[in-house]
Amino acid sequence: MPTLKIRGVDVEFPFVPYACQQVYMAKVIQCLQEKTNGILESPTGTGKTLCLLCATLAWRQSFIADQQLQSLRRSDTDGVFNSGFGKDLSEDLYNGHGAWGGSDEGMLMEKPRIIYASRTHSQLSQAIQQLKDTSYRPKVCILGSREQLCIHTEVSSQQNNNTMVYMCRAKVGARMCNFHNHLDEKKSDKEFTEGLLDIEDLVKLGQKHKRAHGIELKGHVLIFDEAHNVEKMCEESVSFDFTSYDLASCIDETSKLLEKNVEVESLNQQFNTDSSAVDFDSAELYQLKALFLILEEAIDEIQLPLQGSGITKPGGYIYELLGKAKLTFDTYTQALDLLEKIISHLTNSPTGMFIKTSGLQKFSDILK
């Protein structure tokens, strides 16, 4: 495999790169060395993913080597690294300007983690495939949504992503997901930590070991491959739509649960028992229903132009609107807490078979 020296970093590439690939890799390395953001563009079919992977991983290796060297230098009481071969090696690695782009000499930093984000599942599989063609074998952790990674039969068979989220949380909280329970003991398993696994491999391995994935979103280098939709995605991630149908669903779902709860509470009173398995009471459900009704009224009061073109308000207006239903920065966590308890109860108990949660789930997501 050819090794190239780019900005002082030894980059191993699976074949002799084209000039444009060399330029691309040099720019990637420059961003990493200068710890700056970069937006890189290159025509389709020019091997961007491969260049990104090789350049980033090569830089990472040189960063780690430099850190180790500095650590050795500090503990070098015999002066081996200040003369002869040791000095040459040290200078070569340090390469005058510091190939890794470090700052203070002697500072030992955490190994940088590379977070590589692609737009779709299949692009991620392709990236892993390309990584397999290189000589780099970093420890890899695949991040995906529950839809792709959940291996719990009951949870993964749910059609609705929100339902999956609530079921998963309830199972993990009650230690009823065996895969999650096995997580800690498998964390050091070589099969997981040393192979290059794409999402399918990971799901298969998880099923074999009855283990789920402990994923932490922390890292130092973030790469968005195919990032042309990032702006739109960011906008969408902080936007929501909430229709009159959604609000009506919230009212309906809360009313049905309230009815059921009042029934159970009255039976409990009558027979002096406590058959209720919920950690909320009817008074709280009344409050929640009142909140939705006030919100509905407040929305109805908004004057719309006759032509039906709708109106646009400044972003902060949403707080004013929610404030009318007494939902403020000080109170919304209480409402959210109650919503989570209700949704979790309905998702995980037989009562949920008769009462939907789609409206409540949507409202809870919006509040979050």
Ligand code: SF4
């Ligand atoms: S913790 Fe269990 S239920 Fe949750 S996503 Fe993982 S496997 Fe599925």
